[in-house]
Amino acid sequence: MRERAKRAAIGIITHIIRCGGHIEPQRRTNLGRHFVCGIFGLVAKTGSVDARRVDQLTDLVAHRGPDGRGVRVKGNVGLGHRRLAIIDLTDDGAQPMRDRRFPVWITYNGEIYNYLELRSELASLGYAFFTASDTEVLLAAYICWGTKCLERLNGMWSFAIHDERDNTLFCARDRFGVKPFYYVDTVTEFAFGSEIRQLLPLIERPVAEDDLVNDFLVCGLTDHTNRTFFKGIEKLPPGHWMRVDITTGKAAIERYYSLAPCRLAVDEESSAELLRELLDDAVRLRLRSDVRVGTCLSGGLDSSSVATLAARRYAQGSNERFFAITAVSEQASNNEEAYAAEVAEKSELNWLRTKPGYEDFASTAEALLDVQEEPFAGPSIMMQHEVMKSARSNGVIVLLDGQGGDETLLGYHRYYAAWLLDHFRRGGLRGFLSAFRAATQAGVSSWRLLMYLFGASSARLRGAYYRWRYAFLKNPGLPEPLRRFARATKDAQGMQVLEITETNLPMLLRFEDKNSMRFGIETRLPFLDYRFVEFALALPTHVKLNKGWAKWPLRMAMNDLLPSRISWRTDKIGFAAPDQLWLTRHSAAMYDRVITSELLTRYVDMQILKRKFHRLDLGMRWRLYCVALWGERFQVQAP
Structure with a gap:
């Protein structure tokens, strides 16, 4: 067993190096220009594109990119971009960007964390670079390797490349769907954007997708399909690319990445050691920034692990403490403040707290629907929203988060x-x-x-x-x-695999992206570094869930760095809202909106509901209320 574990360790370490894991130590210098932003594109199937329209629909996501904008329109193609500057705050690398040699344009939202390695490789092949941006590296990678470039990227991305050489639009979304890519394909137009609001003006009227509303009402399930709650607006699936023929407007979609189940022959000790190395390297890559970086800290194992590893790395290149932000619940049963305090003290974090109350919730509920654009299953999403708001008000523009730890390490x-x-x-x-x-x-x-x-x-x-x-x-x-x-x-x-691709993670990533980008915050997710995901998935079940302990390798990996009552916690809370307090107090207001909702009459027997509403569980009351608010806010009609 030891020999097999050793061979597996060598293979994993080789894989890390080959995929751009170990590079120069983190320094707070101008390593390159990164832009996590909002994008838009429009292809007219007849006639030319209206430049004013591209302008307007690009600016509907100005909150995603408050640091700059760019629009390029030629013939029947328009590309738009809103910029959030993270590394090198100059105007170099503006988008849409054109390759210096070929008529190829890109609008891009994301971060390619291993762009330095790719840049070196491409330079050795004869490519010259004129900016320090990862955008230019991505563009060169596409020109050099075509669709195969996606296999070489370590990061999060959503982009579209207009290749005038063959008059196509090449679009792609990262492996796990961290960054969004919505699109509509009508008789007269093809369009894409970072948010649904950019595409609503392109459909005749907002109409609900019946089965998705039903699924949500039954059990709160969302984001489990490539369709959205709005009929006619879809999502490019994670791990897929799309090619649009500019001449005909026809689109073809193809998968380039899937989680292939496999097994690693590795023992408990080796698994913990390798897991920590991979997570630490994923954290290090995600600390590159020329703006202030911090982390979300709930006090749970995942966020505490990320905060601890990040603080150690950050201290090597900065004189200020690493920021951590905690959302504190009013309800004692799900208040994790004491756990977060221990981590903050041990890792010497600059710890910020936000504690929203019922009045904050009541006044923000409808605004949250506007942020999310689609229904969501509970008010806990507001806690994350408040963390992002606090980050922006304290000048923290990049936040690391522990999203993905439960799905990859059997945490539920x-x-x-x-x-x-x-x-x-x-x-x-x-x-x-x-x-x-x-x-x-x-x-x-x-x-x-x-x-x-x-x-x-x-x-x-x-x-x-x-x-x-x-x-x-x-x-x-x-x-x-x-x-x-x-x-x-x-x-x-x-x-x-099911939870990562359908039933859980896509929903959480949507919440994260919309909440963070509403405040111009970029979130980075070390647990979703694809090297980490593949390694964790391949670990034997009896290693990930060992002696009754979920996430055993992570607990062992962090045992010497975290307070013991964090690394061996038995409960799971996260940024949980005080649902019992808030929803009970809000029940009368929810009832009023529910029974007057025209949209809900398609899905419920209103006479029965009126009698039973106040006896329903709070989760169902919220879901009904959420659909009612969504229908009102977006003037959604039943089919």
């Missing part, structure tokens, strides 16, 4: 079902009972274990529960992804 209790079944297959009833006991000793309740083992694994039982509980819904059917989830509960790796 629902993964225990597959783990218990694995013990049953390998050790029979005795093995199962031993694992069950270990899980309860690690803080997981017996009831929760049984719920996921028997309830979540049965689509029929879960569907019957929803039909009974929400009889006022006209179509309380179980969403298809949850049927697949039920089948996947017996396979931890299969569940991970």
Whole structure:
């Protein structure tokens, strides 16, 4: 086993070096020009593009790029760009950018973290560079390698390249969909943008996607499909590229990346060591900036790990303390302030706190719908919103975050079902009972274990529960992804792939992007460095969930750096809002909006709902309220 682990370690380290992991130490200098921004593009299928229209629709996302703008229109193609400057704050590298040798233009939103390595490689192949921007490197990589350039990138991106040589528009989105890419394809136009609001003027009228509204009302599921809640507005899937023929307007989409399930033969000790090295390197790459950098700090294992590693790295190149921002809940049962305080003290962080109250929530709920553009399953999203707001007001323009740690390392209790079944297959009833006991000793309740083992694994039982509980819904059917989830509960790796690609992570990434970019904040996610994701996914289930402890390798990897009550915490909260306090107090206001919603009458029996509303669980009351607000804000009509 040791020899196999050693071979795996050598392979992983070689992979890190080859993919641009280990490069020069972090220094706060002008390493290059990076722009996380808002983009827009329009292709007219008949006639020419109206430049004023491109101007207007580009500027609808001015909040995403408050530091500059650019528009380029030629014939039937228009490209727009709003700039948020992160590295080198000069005007060099403005977009849309043209290659110096070829008539190829790009509008780009993202960060290519390994652009220095790519720049060196391209220079050795004869490419000359005239700016220090990663945009120019990306453009050169496309010219050199075509669609294969995407396989070489380590970062987050959403871009479109107008290649006048063959009159095509080449568009691509990063592997996991950190950066958004919305598009519409009508009889007369093809258009794309960073936000839905840019595309609404291009459709005849806002019409709800029936099945997505139903899925949301049943269980709060969102972002599990390439369609949006608005009929006719879609998303380029993560890990895909699209090519649009400018002459005909026809678009073709192709996948370039997928999470291929595999297994690593690596022991517990080696897995923790390699995991820390990968995470530390992912953090280091994401600290490059010429503006103030900080991190979100909830006090949980993931955010505390990122904050601790980042503070150590940041101290090597800066005289100021690393910033960390915590959203504090009014509700004692989900207040993590004490945990965050321990991390802040141990890592000597410049710790900021924000503590929104009910009045803040009540006055912000409708604005949050405008920010998110689509319904969302609970008010906890406001806590993240307030963190971003606090960051901007304190001059912190880049924030690291722990998003993705749970999906990559079996951090949710629902993964225990597959783990218990694995013990049953390998050790029979005795093995199962031993694992069950270990899980309860690690803080997981017996009831929760049984719920996921028997309830979540049965689509029929879960569907019957929803039909009974929400009889006022006209179509309380179980969403298809949850049927697949039920089948996947017996396979931890299969569940991970499903959650990363469909049922969980896409939703969280949408929340993160919209909340951060509303305040002109760039968020960077070390746990979603693709090297880390691939390594974590390939670890054996019994290593990731070991002795009843979820995320065992991360706990071991950070054990010497984090306070022990952080690294071995048994509960999970995150930036949770005091839902019980806020929604109970807000229930009358929610009722008023719900019963007067024209849109909701398509999905609910309003007479039954009026009688039952105040007896419904708070989650359902919120979902009904959220759909009502969404319908009002965007004047959404039923099909």
